[in-house]
Amino acid sequence: MGREVDDVVTLMRALSPEVCARLDPRVPPIPLGDPATIDVRQLRIGYFVDDGIVTPSAALQRAVDRAVEVLRDAGAQMVPYSPPLCRDIIFTYLAGLTSDGGKTVEAQLQGGPADSNLSMLRTLAKLPSAAKRTAAFGMSLMGEPIVPDMLRVTGEKSVQAYWKLTSAARGMQTQVYRTWNDVGLDAVLCPPHATPALPHGASRDFTLGGALAMRFNFLNFPAGVVPVTRVRPDETVRTNPVGRLARRAASVDKASDGLPVGVQVVARPYREDVVFALMKVIESAVKSDPDFPRLAI
Secondary structure, rough: OOOOOHHHHHHHHHHHHHHHHOOOOOOOOOOOHHHHHHHHHHOOOOEOOOOOOOOOOOOOOOHHHHHHHHHOOOEEEEEEOOOHHHHHHHHHHHHHOOOOOOOHHHHOOOOOOOOOOHHHHHHHHHHHHHHHHHHHHHHOOOOOOHHHHHHHOOOOHHHHHHHHHHHHHHHHHHHHHHHHHHHHOOOEEEOOOOOOOOOOOOOOOOOOHHHHHHHHHOOOOOEEEEEEEEEHHHHOOOOOOOOOOHHHHHHHHHHEEEEEEEEEEEOOOOOHHHHHHHHHHHHHHHOOOOOOOOOOO
């Protein structure tokens, strides 16, 4: 979205919520707070490196560790945090996303070609329930850890089932927000994705590699990603990956030497100012690191 955090702040100010609210009644007319007024020393920030879906690459975990160090040095209170409902959130998200059996997307395509990376999602959405149950059972017998559950939840559903998913989603949003209150969190720090950037075409069958970003889209919490470091040569090999997703992540890591990686900063709803303030602190501190990803221009 921008070369530096300040660029994104400028963009958000241009997209004024107060102006947008006059054009769209769904936009709350809440002004964007000034990140410069946020005192990081007053913030309590949770952090984690693995949501249990696809273990993030070593470089991404190191990036989180570095950001935690920076914010702790800046005076923030950093606390380990175990995010709740990780699988429930992702599978509810995918269940709702495919609840029409892919009919809406197919109608919009009007018989035209689709990106090959989306072919598996299209196939799953249209696959008969019996076939998916059989495939999920077979994969479970082979010890596949995650994919069988994804097979079970995707596909066409009744209107009643869809409304149940909607209700469950709202309940999960409330439950996660309450855990933030219980722990007293102002923000959370974590990887944005399970791997660095994927080679062209490698996103096929790797939807769950983006689960960490999907989580906060689902919860409707503001989040931003700030560059921190680059993949080192000794961070390109995963030891004994188990399951299709882990093997796909390992193949991505193998081709990732030198690629940039960042961290995801998440705050409470309507607190984009907190997100920007923390991103700015991290950016300012890591700019002088030898591994900081620099632009060619």
